[in-house]
Amino acid sequence: MTAEAAENGWPLEDRGAAFGDGLFETVLVRDGAPLLWEQHLARLARGCRMLGISLPAREHLERPLVDAGEGLSVLKLILTRGSGGRGYALPDTSEPRLRWRLAPFMPSPERWRRGVRVRHCRLRLGIQPALAGLKHLNRLENVLARAEWSDDDTAEGLLSDSEGRLVEATCMNLFWQRDGILETPRLDRCGVAGTLRTVLLDRLPIREVDAFPQLLEQVEALWLGNSLQGVWPVAWLDDAQGRAVQRWSIGPQHRRLQAVAHDALGFPSRLDD
Amino acid sequence: MTAEAAENGWPLEDRGAAFGDGLFETVLVRDGAPLLWEQHLARLARGCRMLGISLPAREHLERPLVDAGEGLSVLKLILTRGSGGRGYALPDTSEPRLRWRLAPFMPSPERWRRGVRVRHCRLRLGIQPALAGLKHLNRLENVLARAEWSDDDTAEGLLSDSEGRLVEATCMNLFWQRDGILETPRLDRCGVAGTLRTVLLDRLPIREVDAFPQLLEQVEALWLGNSLQGVWPVAWLDDAQGRAVQRWSIGPQHRRLQAVAHDALGFPSRLDD
Incomplete structure (x- = not known):
């Protein structure tokens, strides 16, 4: 070595x-x-x-x-x-x-508090179970997806797989709450299994599910997270052309998952509204 | 630059x-x-x-x-x-x-003449039209597929996509003749569009098709080719466990496509049986 x-x-x-x-x-x-x-x-x-x-x-x-x-x-x-x-x-x-x-490194406390704008990406992730979950060096899909926008106002892009299921964002994992239940996309076909995601799955009752983007219309809260940035609530969701499709008020419903994540990372876990 | x-x-x-x-x-x-x-x-x-x-x-x-x-x-x-x-x-x-x-570099005249043994790979290629055809640097799928065998007797492995369609071999393109007609897999979803394949498509009436492995049971000749090795006729086809599934006698029906390819590469184009 x-x-x-x-x-x-x-x-x-x-x-x-x-x-x-x-x-x-x-x-x-x-x-x-x-x-x-x-x-x-x-x-x-x-x-x-x-x-x-x-x-x-x-x-x-x-x-x-x-x-x-x-x-x-x-x-x-x-x-x-x-x-x-x-x-x-x-x-x-x-x-x-x-x-x-x-x-x-410097995180973005403003994004923790006020939430971020994200958009759907046009690029679809190829399905490859032999590499799913790994943080390997074949990242052209992420590079191409990230190149779909250049405005600073958009913090991340959501990626679906070639069969249309939600997977992740270009460098963060995805979580949402629906009918009071926390969920995150299953990552057995593609996507990177983030270390913060692993911690959250350990510490909170989060269901791993197959879900399509339409499901986001029913969620009370949507978040992105990784082990560097912590957890960003999503406040605005745009389509792949940058047109607004949905928005969420950032409120107390966003703080519990964020608190557990930030506790693990040593970031502020009380982000009162 | x-x-x-x-x-x-x-x-x-x-x-x-x-x-x-x-x-x-x-x-x-x-x-x-x-x-x-x-x-x-x-x-x-x-x-x-x-x-x-x-x-x-x-x-x-x-x-x-x-x-x-x-x-x-x-x-x-x-x-x-x-x-x-x-x-x-x-x-x-x-x-x-x-x-x-x-x-x-040294090519393998023995493989030109007598043909090669190939096997199906277990690994399926992910479908990614945004990268299809390109010789890009994200090649973990090829590395994993090539690692499925280690005997020197097996020259190449055939790859299908995640929906089961034949695509290519780990570093060569695939051609066959069926009912006297030359065909090669379409590469609009994944795979590398080899330069020798481009030349052959220009110079011979070859149809680009969607095909599943079962189709190989009906072909009179099967070849692999790239711009380094030229064209290898396939004489033996094994399944992904290395069990023999099919064999072809190498004969005159193999020589026409090979001659056109080898002419383009300056390799011997007369390989009489």
Whole structure:
């Protein structure tokens, strides 16, 4: 296992760069301590199992944290299968390659409080159970979806799969409350199983469901969340052309899920209206 | 546009390495001259249009050829969106990054003559029209499919999409003859539109069709082809567990398509039985 610091890039023949043959994690770090670290390690381990990549020792994965310093930062870890193999064929033995980058991070308290505007994306996610849930390096779908809007006013885009089911947002998971019950899309066909989503599924009674976008007309609250940004209530929903289709008043019904998430991340959990 | 030689790898933050945000071409080069070059350039240009990446000038793309020398080699060109952007969001301005590698190449005359053994893969390709046909850097599906077998006797694996339609092999396109008519799978949902496939569609009456694997029971000849290896007749077809399901005698019916392909690539076009 070669673990090297941020200065080092990727060799030309690295399979991560050639085929997206690897995984990544984006971790919130506070005063040098990684948040939801067990969940990040578990997702990385699952990805390694599914792709047949050796999981680096925990000490290698934690090494970058010594440089994190005070305050909030984001640690991006990228793990590739390394070099070798003929074309797509796996090398007989491979030495995974780990790289990382640390950067200062600032969340958006205004978005926590007032909520955000999101839109439906035109792009549909391909259905691929062999990769579903993983944070792998094949992210062109996310890049294309994110390129569908450029106004700063739109915070995220909702993605459905090729059969029309709601899945996630471009870099966040999706949650809603319907008839008092919390739900989130099942992620067994595509999408990234966020670490904050895992925590919320552990701590709250949330049903994993198959749902189509029409269902959003019946929900009392809609949220987006991930382990960096925490939870944003959705206040405005636009269609894929940017026309308003729905709005929600942000109120007490939004605060419970947010409080549980923010408690896990060390963000303010009381965001009174 | 930064064009650098083979020694140079990728900066840590390159979007190709981070997200597979880029394209590649694998080109057969004979005595310094690239084969099917116009087709490679056209596919790269289409990919750049679809991903919103600036196409490098032709002279940049041709620069590596001066080092090719005598004989057969393979030129791998990788073009990424470069660095920048916040997360998946595109940078305001981006400078694509071009890298290449030249390596000696040797085709397999035995496979041309006697044909090959192939198997069906278990993995199904996700349906993604926004990327269909492109040789982009998100290739985990191909890597996983290629990992389904490791015996040297099996030359390729056939891939179907998530709805069961035949698409391609892991790194070759698929052709067959049925009732005297040449056919190849339509590639508007997924798969890579090979440059040799483009040439064959231009020069022979080949129908692009939607087809399911059962159809192979009725074909008189089955081939795999790409711009590096030329055309391999398929002699044995196994199921995804490696059990024999079908076989074809390699004979004169296999030689016409092969001759047209090999003529385009400068490979022997008379492979008498």
